[in-house]
Amino acid sequence: MGVNGYGTIGKRVADAVHAQPDMELIGVAKTQPNFEAHTAGERGYPMYAAIPERSPLFSEAGVELAGEVDELVAKADIIVDCTPSGIGAENRELYETHHTPAIFQGGEDADVADVSFNARANFDAARDADYVRVVSCNTTGLSRIIAPLEEEYGVEKVRATLVRRGGDPGQNSRGPINDILPNPIKIPSHHGPDVKTIFPDLEIDTLGLKVPATLMHVHALNVTLEDDVTGAHVRQLLEGENRVYVIPEGMGIDGAGKLMDFALDAGRPRGDMWENCVWGESIGVNGRDLYLFQAIHQQSDVIPENVDAIRAMFDTEDQQDSMALTDQTLGIGISGSPSGFAEQARAEFADD
Ligand SMILES: NC(=O)C1=CN([C@@H]2O[C@H](COP(=O)(O)OP(=O)(O)OC[C@H]3O[C@@H](n4cnc5c(N)ncnc54)[C@H](OP(=O)(O)O)[C@@H]3O)[C@@H](O)[C@H]2O)C=CC1
Ligand SMILES: O=C(OP(=O)(O)O)[C@H](O)COP(=O)(O)O
The missing domain is CATH 3.30.360.10 (Dihydrodipicolinate Reductase; domain 2)
Incomplete structure (x- = not known):
């Protein structure tokens, strides 16, 4: 799985996918080698240049490139597009060219995809769909x-x-x-x-x-x-x-x-x-x-929703199992009591 657009939503989607036992993050794409490109490198995420002409900027900034976005799209079973509103729709052609299914974000118009998605409300609507939009x-x-x-x-x-x-x-x-x-x-x-x-x-x-x-x-x-x-x-x-x-x-x-x-x-x-x-x-x-x-x-x-959308599209889990796995791996869910939240936090620290 690859992430195209590694900003506010993209970096969170990348981390969430990386945490899933049944998914593999194969790379992320950005247009510029800013701080997020450096932290992606520290996390071990292969970096691809979203705009080929800007590739040299990455090496000049000391960010190692794994390739260009075309290669990421060709290699990936699915792309989660997290580019700014409107760019996702422009990118759809690229995904279609490589026959790579894609998930778009809520800044895109609904017609960018076959299905608009929320895991709790319409998980099954995304089953076997090639293009899905996670709503805003x-x-x-x-x-x-x-x-x-x-x-x-x-x-x-x-x-x-x-x-x-x-x-x-x-x-x-x-x-x-x-x-x-x-x-x-x-x-x-x-x-x-x-x-x-x-x-x-x-x-x-x-x-x-x-x-x-x-x-x-x-x-x-x-x-x-x-x-x-x-x-x-x-x-x-x-x-x-x-x-x-x-x-x-x-x-x-x-x-x-x-x-x-x-x-x-x-x-x-x-x-x-x-x-x-x-x-x-x-x-x-x-x-x-x-x-x-x-x-x-x-x-x-919207981050857990992107993870569930991937499972729905590949039909690998039903709604309940997917949401439960996503929640468990990310640490989502605060019990009614404050101590539940504190216990969860302590468990996370203990794991580190
Ligand atoms: N932020 C929010 O509150 C929410 C946003 N959304 C939706 O998520 C989507 C992404 O938003 P958000 O993460 O906030 O946006 P950001 O601007 O934070 O991140 C977008 C990323 O896309 C990169 N980018 C820009 N142009 C291109 C391109 N042509 N190809 C590939 N990557 C590109 C930017 O890279 P670089 O830095 O390298 O230029 C940046 O890393 C939008 O549709 C938005 O509406 C949905 C829910 C909430
Ligand atoms: O609030 C949002 O979208 P929405 O108000 O259209 O649901 C998202 O956080 C993205 O907002 P933005 O398009 O103001 O960055």
Whole structure:
């Protein structure tokens, strides 16, 4: 398996695939020999030049090249394309030329692939597909909540307000620095239609804003269910989802900043938080209307989904086994108690 585009998402996908017992990472491709190229080398990942004319820059910078991206694509059984939005679609021809299946990311339009994918919601849709798109961080976060609600109670309508981070921590050219932007200003936002690529019959309206933060996205969610429910029942349901962390009361986690601190304290790689983080106290019900707040770590929540998409495409495991293996190998899943998280972190340190 190869990764084309070794940035925020690509480097995490590479590490995650490298950790799987049933997968082999054969190389990664980049356009420039920056710090990420050096750390990829330290991790032992063969490096390929994404733009052939730039190959000499790598040797000048002391980064050994295994070849050019064409060779990586030809050798790989599958490519996970993690290039910036729009470049993935341009790359599809390259993958087709080599008859190499590919996974694209959520920045691409849905029509880049045959199937849009979320492991919890539509794993089987990617079986035997050659081109699959793992939906965006926000769509992944919404899908992980909608799937169990739909199965348990039926969903009449979803309304979500997405408070989106302005950029990732390294994206110093993005913003706003000091503003609160309706974004996209057009209502509803593109997120609702994107969720419908996973749940075609769902009624959903979404609104977005951008704020001066790099930490996480935060969603305010209202879901009208088909049955009357209690908050306690919904909470129990979400606590049963391994990729959802229901933040217990008493943890003192009152925002995204403390969630990121929590992940760092627990020794998670890069401080990643792969799970949706739902504030337990926010789960409120009024008849059939459910309300909650959740935080989504945009840099990492789609990573396990990429791993599962590979297994779905090769039809090697069923949904449950694939998700369980991914979660176990990456250390995903925080038990309801803080000590569960601490135990997991201790186990990771003990392994090192
Ligand atoms: N960041 C996020 O929050 C999320 C992003 N996504 C989606 O994931 C995709 C990747 O985003 P992200 O990782 O953030 O982007 P980044 O900009 O962090 O990383 C993209 C990488 O692609 C490389 N690259 C640029 N051009 C090419 C090219 N022509 N061929 C090969 N590699 C190239 C860049 O390499 P170099 O540095 O060498 O130029 C960089 O390493 C997008 O579709 C995005 O929408 C999905 C969920 C969340
Ligand atoms: O928030 C995201 O996408 P989304 O808001 O379109 O779901 C991803 O984190 C990528 O966002 P970006 O396109 O602002 O880098």
